[in-house]
Amino acid sequence: MAIDVLLLFKIAGVGIIVALMATILKQAGKDDQGQLVTLVGFLLVIMIVASLLGKFFGLVRTTFGM
Amino acid sequence: MIPERFAEEILALLAPRLAGLISRAAERLTSPLEEIRLREERPLHLVLAKGDTFVTPAGALTADFTQAERVGHEEVSRTFQAVAKGSVYAWEEEVRSGFITVEGGHRVGLCGRAVTEAGRIRTLRQVAGLNIRIAREVKGAADRLLPHLVSGGGVCSTLLISPPQAGKTTLLRDLIRQISNGVPALNLRGMKVGLVDERSEVAGCHRGVPQRDLGPRTDVLDGCPKAEGLMLLIRALSPQVVAVDEIGRPADGDAVMEALHAGVAVLATAHGNDLADIARRPALAMLLQAGAFQRAVILGREPHPGAVRQVIDLQREVAACSS
Amino acid sequence: MFKLIGSLLILGVSSLLGFRVAAAYARRPTELRALQTALAVLTTEIEYGATPLPDALRQAGRAVGAPVCTLLTDAAGRMESGGGITGGEALQQALGRFAPESHLRPADLTVLQALVPVLGASDRRDQVRHLRLAVERLVGAEAQAADERQRYERMYKYVGVLSGLLVVLILY
Numbered sequence: 329m330a331i332d333v334l335l336l337f338k339i340a341g342v343g344i345i346v347a348l349m350a351t352i353l354k355q356a357g358k359d360d361q362g363q364l365v366t367l368v369g370f371l372l373v374i375m376i377v378a379s380l381l382g383k384f385f386g387l388v389r390t391t392f393g394m
Numbered sequence: 395m396i397p398e399r400f401a402e403e404i405l406a407l408l409a410p411r412l413a414g415l416i417s418r419a420a421e422r423l424t425s426p427l428e429e430i431r432l433r434e435e436r437p438l439h440l441v442l443a444k445g446d447t448f449v450t451p452a453g454a455l456t457a458d459f460t461q462a463e464r465v466g467h468e469e470v471s472r473t474f475q476a477v478a479k480g481s482v483y484a485w486e487e488e489v490r491s492g493f494i495t496v497e498g499g500h501r502v503g504l505c506g507r508a509v510t511e512a513g514r515i516r517t518l519r520q521v522a523g524l525n526i527r528i529a530r531e532v533k534g535a536a537d538r539l540l541p542h543l544v545s546g547g548g549v550c551s552t553l554l555i556s557p558p559q560a561g562k563t564t565l566l567r568d569l570i571r572q573i574s575n576g577v578p579a580l581n582l583r584g585m586k587v588g589l590v591d592e593r594s595e596v597a598g599c600h601r602g603v604p605q606r607d608l609g610p611r612t613d614v615l616d617g618c619p620k621a622e623g624l625m626l627l628i629r630a631l632s633p634q635v636v637a638v639d640e641i642g643r644p645a646d647g648d649a650v651m652e653a654l655h656a657g658v659a660v661l662a663t664a665h666g667n668d669l670a671d672i673a674r675r676p677a678l679a680m681l682l683q684a685g686a687f688q689r690a691v692i693l694g695r696e697p698h699p700g701a702v703r704q705v706i707d708l709q710r711e712v713a714a715c716s717s
Numbered sequence: 718m719f720k721l722i723g724s725l726l727i728l729g730v731s732s733l734l735g736f737r738v739a740a741a742y743a744r745r746p747t748e749l750r751a752l753q754t755a756l757a758v759l760t761t762e763i764e765y766g767a768t769p770l771p772d773a774l775r776q777a778g779r780a781v782g783a784p785v786c787t788l789l790t791d792a793a794g795r796m797e798s799g800g801g802i803t804g805g806e807a808l809q810q811a812l813g814r815f816a817p818e819s820h821l822r823p824a825d826l827t828v829l830q831a832l833v834p835v836l837g838a839s840d841r842r843d844q845v846r847h848l849r850l851a852v853e854r855l856v857g858a859e860a861q862a863a864d865e866r867q868r869y870e871r872m873y874k875y876v877g878v879l880s881g882l883l884v885v886l887i888l889y
Contacts, residue, residue, distance in 0.1 A: 341886045349879045356872035372887060406801060472803065475838055480796055480804045483841040484767040517840045 335380055342372050396420050397427065397528055403498035404430070404526060407476045409469035412438065418453030427528055433505070434470045434522040437462030467522075474521045477502050489518050491617070499529040499598020499605030529598050531606055535561070535700055536568040542705045543689055544580045549573055549635050551654065551686060554663040555672055556693035561700025562663045563639060565693065567596050567606060569661060570637050574609020587612040588633030590623030596639055621645040628656050637661040647677035654686055668692055669706065682708070720889055727888075728881040735877010739870045744820040746866055749859040751781040752829075753852050755789060760848040763841060770804045770837040771796045788815040804837030828854045 346369025353362035397404075400420065405413040408430075415438065420427060429441035437459040438449040447455045448462035456462060477494055478485050488494045493503045505523030509516050543550050556562035576584030591597045591614055597604035599616035608614065613631045615623045620638050627633055636653050638646070641662045653660050664672055669690060672678045681687065685708070692704040755777040762773035771793040778789030792811035796804060808829070816826055828851050835847045 338886055342883065345879050345883045345886070349876060349883075352872050352875045352879075356868045358872070406799075410801070471838070472801075475803045476801045478837075479769055480807075480837045481763075481768075481770040481773075482838055483763055483844050484769055486767070486840060489840070519840070 332380065332383075335376055339373055339376050342369055342376070345369075346372075396423075397530060399498060400528075403496065403500060404528065407473060407496065407502075407526070409472040409476075412465065412469055412473070415449050415451070415453045415463060416440070419447075419449045419455055422455055423447075426530070429528065430526040432465045432470050432473060432524040432526070434465060434467050436465060438465050470522060470524060473524055474504070477524070486517060487617075490515050492518075493594075495594050495598055495600050495605070497600045497605060499531075499600070501527045501529070501594070501598070503527065529606070530564075531567070532564050532700070533568060533571070533607070535565050536572055539565065539691065539702050539705070540569065540572055540577065540582075541580055542691075543569075544577075544582050545688075547581060547583070549582070549585065549659045549661070550688035551660045552662070552689040552691060553672070553678075553681075553687040554661070554691045554693060555666045555668065556663065557667050557695065558665065559699060560693045560695045561698075562693055563595050565700050566637060566639060566661065566663055567608065570596070570612055571607055571609040573635055574611040584609070584611050585634040586632065587635045587637060588627035588631050589614045589637045590618055590620050590627060591616050591639065592618060592620050592623065593639065596637070621649040624649040624653055628653055628658060633658055635659045635661060639663050640665065642675055642677060644677045647681050650681055650686055651684065660686070662687075685709070724885040724889060727884055728878070731881030731884070732877045735873045735875070735880075738877075739873040741820050742862075742866045742870045742873070745822070745825075746859050746862040748785060748819055748821055749825060749855050749862055751785040753855045753859070755781050755785050756848055756852050756855070759789075760845055760852075763848070764845050767841070774804075784815060784819050788812070788819075791815070805833040805835065808836055809833045822858075825855070825858050828858070 346365055350362040350366045350369075353359070353365060401417070405417055408416065412432070416430060419440065423440075423442060425442040425444040427440060428443055431439040431441065433439070439459075439462075440447050440449060440455075447457060448459045450456050450461055451463045475482060477496055482489075485494055489504060493501050495501050503525035504518055504521050505525070506518045506521040509519050543552050554562050554566060570587050570589060573582070573585050574587045576582055587609065589596060589608065589612060591599065594617055596606075597608055597614045597616065598606050599614060602616055604612075604614050604616075613627065613633065615626060618626070620641065621643075624636060624638065627636055636658050638650075638660070639662075641647065641650065641664055650660050650662060664675075664678055666672045669682075669692070672690075673682060688707070688709050690706040690708055691702060692706070694701050694703045758780045759773055759777040762768040762776050766773070768776065774789045774793040774796070778786040778793070788811050791814060792804075792807045795802060795807040795810055802810075812826065812829055812833075832847060832851055835844070837844075
């Protein structure tokens with residue numbers, strides 16, 4: 329669970345940083361880059377969540393002995 | 395027949411290709427080089443003391459101008475810029491007068507499209523031709539003449555009368571130099587000389603500094619109108635002798651009289667073949683009659699330019715006439 | 718321990734990169750302004766002083782700091798070292814040394830290139846005309862550069878720092 333808390337903080341961190349960058353980029357007029365960063369952030373979060381989900385399902389499997 | 399310092403003073407100004415050609419051609423000259431004439435899109439032309447010649451692309455000399463190397467626009471432009479030391483705009487007065495005097499006293503005449511303003515030349519645009527006149531000093535040209543002009547420890551006011559191209563400027567220059575230096579053999583102390591060089595031919599000033607040797611006690615007013623210049627010299631520079639080239643106008647005559655009244659000896663030149671020629675011009679006749687000059691020197695072109703044909707003691711002449 | 722050093726390193730590098738790009742945006746308008754000042758001094762020297770070109774270039778260089786000062790002083794030096802090069806050629810060669818070190822764009826440099834065939838080659842009025850034209854073009858370029866600076870200087874600083882943080886966060 330401790331690992332997961334760290335991962336949660338990671339997701340939160342990525343989210344904040346990406347949001348900040350996207351805002352700055354959009355403010356400077358570089359909308360395309362802003363959207364790109366948002367997309368990248370999204371993908372990163374998905375990857376982290378996917379690894380989390382993977383672990384979760386693994387746990388479920390072992391719990392139910394499947 | 396290559397003049398002294400030819401490479402530094404003249405070749406350095408030319409576009410590189412022309413400099414190479416002329417350097418090679420100069421070695422084959424049989425007569426002293428007087429002028430290098432650059433005309434855009436025309437043959438490269440050299441004028442000598444005796445005759446002239448053209449330069450072939452190989453650096454040889456030829457009398458046939460169709461075989462000669464042609465001067466390009468870029469080369470004229472570059473040479474002009476070099477003459478103006480990279481700052482054409484700084485020579486506006488000179489360009490307006492049609493020539494620039496470079497270091498060494500050589501005079502570069504300019505040819506091109508004149509731009510006028512209110513009927514007067516404002517400047518020359520598109521300089522398309524240059525005439526580089528090579529200056530030559532002849533020290534000692536006045537050796538034989540000077541003894542006749544010295545009297546009582548001082549110099550007699552002298553009028554040099556000469557037809558064109560007879561070496562009067564060279565003679566005047568050497569007279570000034572020797573008087574300024576002093577000639578112990580003649581008991582002549584070095585004297586303060588003031589020169590009004592209206593056409594910048596005698597002293598060859600470059601930025602106001604004489605490029606020829608005029609002696610240590612000489613002051614030069616370069617490009618200054620004669621009458622005003624004489625007055626300036628006398629008022630401010632306390633000369634013992636003043637020199638002017640080519641007098642003839644009434645204003646010149648008045649200025650000479652003023653100089654004499656101030657106790658200054660005058661060396662002047664005038665165009666003419668003999669005294670009679672001079673007497674025909676009102677301003678000069680006035681000066682002769684007033685006894686302004688003590689000596690008159692007649693020059694000629696034969697046997698060589700600067701030959702002194704006659705020295706007339708005007709005081710004795712006048713005395714002879716009135717008796 | 719190594720993780721800390723590593724993350725600081727990554728953060729440091731990306732921040733530095735970001736700041737560098739930002740600085741370039743800040744320096745361009747400054748250099749353009751310096752060029753304008755220098756050319757104005759040059760114009761005055763030519764128009765009112767009829768100062769020979771090498772001296773005029775040095776005076777103009779003295780009015781501003783590096784790298785524009787170096788450009789003009791270099792050009793002056795090349796003219797003085799002889800070999801009969803024209804003012805324009807001296808400027809051309811000096812520009813060659815100046816361009817890689819400056820923060821100007823090729824379009825800015827073109828304005829200076831336009832002076833090469835003209836410098837010192839014509840009378841006062843013509844020189845002043847060309848110089849004033851160059852200054853005008855530089856003013857326009859400066860306005861555009863100032864605008865870019867306003868938009869991108871802050872942006873690149875932030876992006877540098879934030880991307881560094883992002884990488885650190887993902888890796889560890």
